[in-house]
Amino acid sequence: QCFIFSITVNANLTSLPEKHLVLLRDGRTLIGYLRSIDQFANLVLHQTVERIHVGKKYGDIPRGIFVVRGENVVLLGEIDLEKESDTPLQQVSIEEILEEQRVEQQAKQESEKLKVQALKERGLSIPRADTLDEY
Amino acid sequence: MFRNQSLEDCPLDEDEDAFQTLGEEDEDINQFNDDTFGAGAIDDDWQEAHERLAELEDKPATARELEDGAVSDEMELLGHHEENLAERLSKLVIENELEDPAIMQAVQTQPPMQQSGGLNSSIWDGSAVLRRFRGPLLTQILCPKPVHIRAPMQQRYPSPYGERMSPNQLCNVSNSSLLGHPFPPSVTPVFTHLQRAQLLGGAQAGRMSPSQFARVSGLVGSPLTSMNPKLLQGRVGQMMAPASGFRAFFGAPPPPAPPSSQQQHPPCPGSHLQNLRPHPQMFRPDTTHLHPQHRRLLHQRQQQNRNQHRSLNGSAGDRAGHRSSHQEQLRKDPYANLMLQREKDWVSKIQMMQLQSTDPYLDDFYYQNYFQKLEKVSAAEEMHGDGPKKERTKLITPQVAKLEHAYKPVQFEGSLGKLTVSSVNNPRKMIDAVVTSRSEDDETKEKQVRDKRRQTLVTIEKTYSLLLDVEDYERRYLLSLEGERPALMEERKQKICDMYDNLRGKTPGQERPSDDHFVQIMCIRKGKRMVARILPFLSTEQAADILMATARNLPFLIKKDAQDEVLLCLLRPFSLVLYHLPLGTVTSLLQQLANLPQSATVPAPANLHLTAVLQNKFGLSLLYLVLSRGEELQNSSAAMELMQDNQWTELMSMATRELLRIPEAALAKPVSTPSNLLSLFSRYVDQQKLNVLETKLQLVQGIR
Numbered sequence: 001q002c003f004i005f006s007i008t009v010n011a012n013l014t015s016l017p018e019k020h021l022v023l024l025r026d027g028r029t030l031i032g033y034l035r036s037i038d039q040f041a042n043l044v045l046h047q048t049v050e051r052i053h054v055g056k057k058y059g060d061i062p063r064g065i066f067v068v069r070g071e072n073v074v075l076l077g078e079i080d081l082e083k084e085s086d087t088p089l090q091q092v093s094i095e096e097i098l099e100e101q102r103v104e105q106q107a108k109q110e111s112e113k114l115k116v117q118a119l120k121e122r123g124l125s126i127p128r129a130d131t132l133d134e135y
Numbered sequence: 136m137f138r139n140q141s142l143e144d145c146p147l148d149e150d151e152d153a154f155q156t157l158g159e160e161d162e163d164i165n166q167f168n169d170d171t172f173g174a175g176a177i178d179d180d181w182q183e184a185h186e187r188l189a190e191l192e193d194k195p196a197t198a199r200e201l202e203d204g205a206v207s208d209e210m211e212l213l214g215h216h217e218e219n220l221a222e223r224l225s226k227l228v229i230e231n232e233l234e235d236p237a238i239m240q241a242v243q244t245q246p247p248m249q250q251s252g253g254l255n256s257s258i259w260d261g262s263a264v265l266r267r268f269r270g271p272l273l274t275q276i277l278c279p280k281p282v283h284i285r286a287p288m289q290q291r292y293p294s295p296y297g298e299r300m301s302p303n304q305l306c307n308v309s310n311s312s313l314l315g316h317p318f319p320p321s322v323t324p325v326f327t328h329l330q331r332a333q334l335l336g337g338a339q340a341g342r343m344s345p346s347q348f349a350r351v352s353g354l355v356g357s358p359l360t361s362m363n364p365k366l367l368q369g370r371v372g373q374m375m376a377p378a379s380g381f382r383a384f385f386g387a388p389p390p391p392a393p394p395s396s397q398q399q400h401p402p403c404p405g406s407h408l409q410n411l412r413p414h415p416q417m418f419r420p421d422t423t424h425l426h427p428q429h430r431r432l433l434h435q436r437q438q439q440n441r442n443q444h445r446s447l448n449g450s451a452g453d454r455a456g457h458r459s460s461h462q463e464q465l466r467k468d469p470y471a472n473l474m475l476q477r478e479k480d481w482v483s484k485i486q487m488m489q490l491q492s493t494d495p496y497l498d499d500f501y502y503q504n505y506f507q508k509l510e511k512v513s514a515a516e517e518m519h520g521d522g523p524k525k526e527r528t529k530l531i532t533p534q535v536a537k538l539e540h541a542y543k544p545v546q547f548e549g550s551l552g553k554l555t556v557s558s559v560n561n562p563r564k565m566i567d568a569v570v571t572s573r574s575e576d577d578e579t580k581e582k583q584v585r586d587k588r589r590q591t592l593v594t595i596e597k598t599y600s601l602l603l604d605v606e607d608y609e610r611r612y613l614l615s616l617e618g619e620r621p622a623l624m625e626e627r628k629q630k631i632c633d634m635y636d637n638l639r640g641k642t643p644g645q646e647r648p649s650d651d652h653f654v655q656i657m658c659i660r661k662g663k664r665m666v667a668r669i670l671p672f673l674s675t676e677q678a679a680d681i682l683m684a685t686a687r688n689l690p691f692l693i694k695k696d697a698q699d700e701v702l703l704c705l706l707r708p709f710s711l712v713l714y715h716l717p718l719g720t721v722t723s724l725l726q727q728l729a730n731l732p733q734s735a736t737v738p739a740p741a742n743l744h745l746t747a748v749l750q751n752k753f754g755l756s757l758l759y760l761v762l763s764r765g766e767e768l769q770n771s772s773a774a775m776e777l778m779q780d781n782q783w784t785e786l787m788s789m790a791t792r793e794l795l796r797i798p799e800a801a802l803a804k805p806v807s808t809p810s811n812l813l814s815l816f817s818r819y820v821d822q823q824k825l826n827v828l829e830t831k832l833q834l835v836q837g838i839r
Contacts, residue, residue, distance in 0.1 A: 017471050033468075035470055035474070037474070039489075044473075122698075
């Protein structure tokens with residue numbers, strides 16, 4: 001349930017601030033310094049960066065201060081600063097990553113359409129993902 | 136009122152004056168508008184007016200103010216609360232608090248309910264304590280201007296308890312003071328369950344959140360009494376005149392259970408009211424409630440940092456190191472430690488409270504099972520005597536005894552009857568949905584089919600619930616007392632019977648004429664899985680019956696299973712059942728399976744049944760199982776049941792004949808080929824045919 005933020009709550013007290021990674025329900029990944037948290041998992045993130053991942057590439061969009069409503073948080077974790085630089089992922093510019101994302105979204109939509117078509121032929125229908133957390 | 140007067144003065148009967156008077160009215164109306172909404176309404180001296188009002192109606196006035204603020208989310212309006220708080224407090228400072236009639240009365244009503252106890256009695260040495268509270272509290276709150284000026288964070292959350300009392304002490308106090316029956320009868324009806332829950336929920340968490348603290352004080356107008364709910368009770372009791380009582384209830388915002396995410400809140404206050412056991416878990420030092428692994432990590436990191444800073448500063452003492460590291464940290468990162476340790480503890484405590492559970496299996500099934508599996512794995516590893524024992528400590532969550540508390544609906548003082556407010560604890564029917572059953576004529580074929588399918592689905596769901604219950608009985612058995620066990624067993628038996636009836640379609644009193652019900656269930660994927668799970672619980676006859684029904688209808692089921700391919704899940708339970716069956720049953724099973732006629736005289740033109748069976752993986756595997764079992768039985772039995780033996784032999788010869796006829800290409804690949812099939816067939820056919828069979832059925836696989 002909520003073991004995850006019992007460490008971070010106490011980790012706030014260490015001298016070096018820790019970066020945290022937050023995954024939101026709509027699929028966004030935010031990385032920033034967690035400044036405050038409450039019992040609903042509402043978060044205050046400082047110097048936040050929204051990281052978009054596409055394949056092996058990623059791009060960072062600086063966002064500033066984020067206040068996240070707790071119900072939208074999927075998970076929250078600490079980033080090991082040493083391991084952070086140790087990644088096989090490649091950072092690219094914002095424009096490039098946005099373009100990649102768009103392409104990926106398009107491909108996904110097309111495959112989704114095909115799926116729905118195939119299911120329809122078998123007489124099954126899956127509800128639209130509007131109300132579900134899907135990304 | 137002015138307006139009414141003017142209207143009465145110019146009655147509309149008189150037409151000649153009518154327009155004139157209307158014109159006059161217009162002017163008046165403009166004037167009135169102005170007075171109400173426009174420039175005239177602003178009384179420049181609102182502060183004075185406000186103070187006057189405040190003096191007149193001390194507490195109710197503040198409640199009214201709070202009404203607007205308290206509606207929205209508490210955290211967001213923290214600033215406003217503080218503003219009000221500061222103002223209110225400044226008005227409420229009375230030099231000599233002992234003269235405050237409310238406090239005096241409160242103090243007087245409390246003593247009869249007090250129990251002996253060191254801490255309790257110290258609180259109730261009224262004035263001394265109050266003075267103690269007031270001092271540091273007021274100096275901290277009165278001084279700063281409210282929130283819009285960016286005050287350093289420390290001041291935002293002033294120590295509500297005064298320096299002398301630690302938060303832990305307070306909690307002990309409030310908890311212990313709640314033991315027994317704290318509320319005198321005169322006061323009880325005043326405080327609803329909701330508000331009690333809120334207050335106690337707040338006290339519960341070890342401290343009240345700054346906003347809760349403000350909200351509660353809104354009720355009474357003094358933050359001091361809010362800290363001790365009992366004092367609060369007294370004050371509230373005193374001031375609750377029927378009219379003001381109404382207002383005070385509005386002061387507490389409606390959400391019946393404060394933050395809906397805290398499901399534990401309603402039970403907790405109740406439990407603490409009646410639960411005489413203290414809860415030491417709540418007041419552990421700050422790291423104890425961390426998961427052991429996390430705690431270790433955290434300490435490690437702390438150690439590292441300490442070492443780092445020590446080396447940086449080159450100072451010997453730990454303390455010095457800490458201080459300078461602290462400063463350095465502030466220099467590096469001015470936003471660090473925005474949350475005070477106290478606040479973090481507070482959040483952690485709430486999280487721990489949320490983890491309290493009366494029935495962990497019910498609340499957190501997957502977590503429990505996951506950890507059980509892990510433990511089993513590690514225990515198994517240990518058995519092999521491998522490496523050092525891995526420390527696999529679990530986070531111990533406090534277990535609370537489940538307590539029943541009746542829901543008491545919200546009551547307003549002086550009103551008749553109860554409000555029907557629907558909440559989580561008290562769901563109310565909102566819509567009257569009437570079920571209209573269609574007449575027979577309207578139904579078309581498709582609708583009938585659809586309804587039938589729905590019926591089947593409902594049956595499956597019901598049976599599944601029974602199944603889950605039955606599977607759970609073992610665990611319950613272990614947890615139950617000796618006396619309860621026979622009853623549990625009875626229940627279990629009954630449920631198993633019900634399941635079986637559901638499966639076969641209960642017909643009142645008579646033989647089950649048709650497999651239809653069962654077949655319908657078996658057409659649905661969930662139904663098949665469910666049957667596989669139910670089989671172990673059924674008696675041998677019942678299980679055999681199921682097997683027979685399956686065998687009888689196998690081609691149909693195979694056809695229906697084409698997309699799902701779930702039939703294979705039934706193989707294991709079927710084979711288990713087979714091991715318990717006598718030869719006679721096995722024989723009839725084979726007969727059903729192969730759809731072989733009773734006597735060998737009638738040569739069947741083409742055995743489509745058997746063909747279908749053989750072409751399907753499940754069918755073929757099942758056939759093999761049956762044959763193998765029959766062979767085993769025949770080998771073992773001492774030729775006692777001659778009749779059955781003959782039948783078996785006949786069937787076998789027929790079966791073999793059929794098998795020979797079927798083209799090889801059409802055969803499916805079975806799950807497993809039992810080893811005794813070859814010897815089985817060798818009895819009934821000659822060598823040549825045996826060879827044919829061998830190759831066809833690939834009975835010889837590699838090693839012979």
